[in-house]
Amino acid sequence: MYTDFDLMPLAGKWRHGSATAVLTDIDPYRGDVLLEIPQATVEDVDAAFIGARDAQPGWAATSAAERSAIFLRAAEIIDRRQEELVDWLTREAGTTRIRALVEIGIVRATTMAAVTHTTLGHETVPSDVPGKENRVYRRPVGVVAVISPWNFPMHLSYRSVAPALAVGNTVVLKPAEDTPVTGGLLIAKILEEAGLPAGVLSVLVGPGSVIGDAIVEHPIPRVISFTGSTRVGQRIPAKAGVKRLALELGGNGPFVVLDDADLDRAVDAAIFSNYWHQGQICMATNRVIVDARVHDEFVDRFVAAASALVTGDPREAGTQIGPIINHKQLLGVRNKVARSVDAGARLLLAGEPHGPTGRVLPPHVLLGTNDVATAAEEVFGPVATIIRADDERDALRIANDTTYGLSSAVFTEDVERGIAFALRVEAGMTHVNDTTVHDDVHVAFGGEKQSGLGRFGGDWVLEDLTTQHWVSVQHVRRPLPF
Template identity: 35%
Template sequence: MQGEYRQLFIDGQWCDAESGETFDDINPATGETLARIALAGASDVDRAVQAAARAQREWARWTGAERGRVLRRAAQLLRERVDEFARLESLDTGRPIQETPEADVESGAECLEYFGGIAAGIEGEYGDLSRAFYYTRREPLGVCAGIGAWNYPLQIACWKSAPALATGNAMVFKPAELTPLTALKLAEVFRDAGLPDGLYNVVQGFADTGRAMTAHQGIAKVSLTGEAGTGKKVMAGAAETLKQVTMELGGKSPLVIFADADLDEAVSAAMMANFYSQGEICTNGTRVFVDASIEEEFLKRLKARTRKLKLGDPLDPETQVGPLISKEHMELVLSYMEAGKESGARLVCGGERASDGDLAEGAYVQPTIFAGCDDDMKIVREEIFGPVMSVLTFTDEADVVRRANDTEYGLAAGVFTRDLARAHRVAGELQAGVVWVNNYNVTPIEMPFGGVKGSGLGRENGHAAIEFYTQRKSVYVELQGVDCAYD
């Protein structure tokens, strides 16, 4: 597929951007061009919105059961193409092929299946007022815009399009410019599943494309997954037309490990919370707070296991850590590693670019652990989005909760302890949208997902997502006539 041309997908058709402009999609493992991508401008966004609006009016008249059948069929088709989608995702993101079948393809299929299953059960409420009654209706918003991040492009495309479509909306989706391929391929799945033309459109591009979507009068809601700076711009732009907004933004999540924790399980969680997907996950528990009494043994086991991780070609089934998304991002992550060294943090392992042999052309860095960290260090305060773990110690529960909450972010957190009362107590005190107890980075589609503070607004997944893709209409029905004061 090297260098192939990928068009926009609008109104059920592949088409060129009106400007004829393109950009290159780069393989982060080799630096080679995977594909030339059509670059959507404001006029292309408008074409997509107009097509979506036409299709949505009819789609909203379908029953929930009818819409659900299309989504469940799409889930089946996605599973049938798991190898194709997983390979494409690994090529585009650099994430290992041992991850992408489950974390991307199956995760996306489960989302389509879940919202396909509940589409028929979306209902309102009823209230008896004695002389009258009222009921409420859950109605679609209209045309929804999805703006995706580059780390989990297929999963994010499904997380946004499935609830939108299940509730009778249309979707105009902009994948991240660095990883557009599987969101485009998903259009084929929807088409083959029987989704009417115009209901799922893909417009690829950069920030200007996203701004055109946010500003468009015909779009009722924007759902963004991205970093906090982008979120602020989207929210400001959406305010001009009073669009509804949901945003899942960045994080600097704490993972708190108490002395009574299962230490091997805690080490596994810390590795998953920092090195899975090369650390390019917004929920990652990059601030690992360890009870001081177990720090030495924790670091010993953590270092031994981390040094065994295999870096390499993402298409190699043995690879556990692939390249970062780009050379530019690699340089940013390396700068944080240098900042950690200069700040006085103790380098336990890693801390360098990995460039030996076959890794030389890719954006590879070593999984890195810093110990002896304090709360004011740059590597502890700022989101790095790479495989860089900061280990801090604590001796008091109340103090570690205070320190864990001392951040502008609030996306996720983790607690490891065998003490059930402590687990619930600390989970209740942590300022985060998601708290995992004795596990980390598990996101079942049934569970609402999203952040607080600077980590976003609204929720994705679970029944909670329905709230953010519908509007409630109240209908009052009089039974005994109008009691008019002017008779």
């Protein structure tokens, strides 16, 4: 078992943060104190970036084979330590076992994908100048800063950390305060055991209110990779200066059910989309938009399915809905439900929070319009709002009537109709006859509008983590204007 999680890797050494304040890591279901971590300071931020800058040339100079071998060993470690990782995700992030296994599977897949990113070549492009050879080399940018959230902590940190390291960058990672171990320290332990040299990855544990701006504003990192709320993400461009930004922000996923949809499939997918991991997913369905011709039948089936979900201890095998991550988040979810009811939404299914910490919120279902709080705002809780649409055209209008544009879905028995509808949705991702909650490490993942900038996954992630260097060779003497 890994130990000493009260220490963080800073510029090549595992040590305590320099602050006198400690971060208390708490089990969101039981309320147990998992550990206390002395927090990082602004001075620690500076030390981490200086260490990363100093380590980067040597790391970039290692061969692709050496870097690949580290990630291959990391995959073996993930397999061997699977139960240890499941235990930490369950206790720290409040995940059910099956949810933890899904996340670990994605992390492992990201590890294997990183192996394919270790070789950076060049392409030769034509020139209008006689005798000139143009080459465009892809190079690491240098130092990458990663700020990650608590909801899928390992995955949402690692999807930036792994490819950034694979191409030869060094990384400074700040995980969320609610998940410092699964969002950062476990990753550092795994990669260290796999052979990652000291100083190549630093982890800063501390509140964003103290060290967040120092990370974003620091002159050393060339890229800021941030996953989190739109509210916070909107402030990053002004603070970052001339840096590349990879931002995955909030979502308000529309799940559209057209008049010819298979309702059995649609209900199953909608239940998963709304309630998987308590709805605490950026891709979660926020609005279920149903054609009037199938609306009532869909609602009846959906409410019946939602009411059958099992809530409780995420350690229990049958639990499907566990705890909300913290009390502030729980209050925010309940406030949106209350405001929606005050605005005229009908509450079809509800329940009081329960469990040792009172954070297990049963599934909620509302009938409302696109402007009630649970539809207009990202909920991040086990709440579904069903909206009636007059027809396909109205459903598209409702789906696009949001400032967000991350994930979306449409259900129809006519695949071509579904693809045509999908291409008119203003989102980075639309899934035909499937859930809005879907990630694939090989495909471009990202949002439009206020849901972010850039793409994660596949070779698309390299656009933000590498730079292009044009080198030309003039093979024959060139006549010049003077």
